[in-house]
Amino acid sequence: MNITEIRKKSEYVSKKLGYSVNPNLPLIDEPIAIRSTSEILNRILVLHVVCAVNVGIDNKIGLRWINEENLKDSLIESELELLEGRKKPNAYENIQVEGLWALCWVISLVNEMEFDKKCSNDFVFMFPDIKNGENSTEFMKKAIPRDHVEIYQMLDTAYVLHWGLNHIKLKKLPMPGKALPYVIIERRRALEWIITDVQWDEVALDT
Numbered sequence: 001m002n003i004t005e006i007r008k009k010s011e012y013v014s015k016k017l018g019y020s021v022n023p024n025l026p027l028i029d030e031p032i033a034i035r036s037t038s039e040i041l042n043r044i045l046v047l048h049v050v051c052a053v054n055v056g057i058d059n060k061i062g063l064r065w066i067n068e069e070n071l072k073d074s075l076i077e078s079e080l081e082l083l084e085g086r087k088k089p090n091a092y093e094n095i096q097v098e099g100l101w102a103l104c105w106v107i108s109l110v111n112e113m114e115f116d117k118k119c120s121n122d123f124v125f126m127f128p129d130i131k132n133g134e135n136s137t138e139f140m141k142k143a144i145p146r147d148h149v150e151i152y153q154m155l156d157t158a159y160v161l162h163w164g165l166n167h168i169k170l171k172k173l174p175m176p177g178k179a180l181p182y183v184i185i186e187r188r189r190a191l192e193w194i195i196t197d198v199q200w201d202e203v204a205l206d207t
Helices: 003-016 037-054 059-068 077-083 091-095 097-106 137-141 148-171 181-194
Strands: none
Touching: 003 148, 037 059, 037 077, 037 097, 059 077, 091 097, 097 148, 097 181, 148 181
């Protein structure tokens, strides 16, 4: 893996989208390990349910499906609170669909991940039908993990873009308008989670 060449590509994408780059931004350490496909799939399915409940599906239906799929151990505490009705949906759970898109890209369930484009409007139709109790067996068979270099490149691009986003905020400059901030941040969160051993809500997003 040529980390220097990867950074050059990341900076090219960032500039193309209208963001400044920092030549002194530290290189990301080469990942020692990437989470297993089964762990990534479990997180995808959990996020699918969380996003569905956030847009109106009854939390009891979501929790029943999670239990039927033996996914309860993959929930973080805030997600469990949502599905048990101890917490109301919020805006953050809604934008996590972009992290969901990134995870689906990692295992080739979606083909493209351009930071100036939000996830597709028909994204939801690729997942099991929670309301009708459809299981995840066929969905999980479709997963094909991408090469770790490809994942690293996308993570580094998200990291460079995130620095550019924070630079704009710090300098109080106008947004370029070619990439929505939450798209950058939530996709980076998902990609960082892939190469860490921390829980979903504990991922560090320093720049």
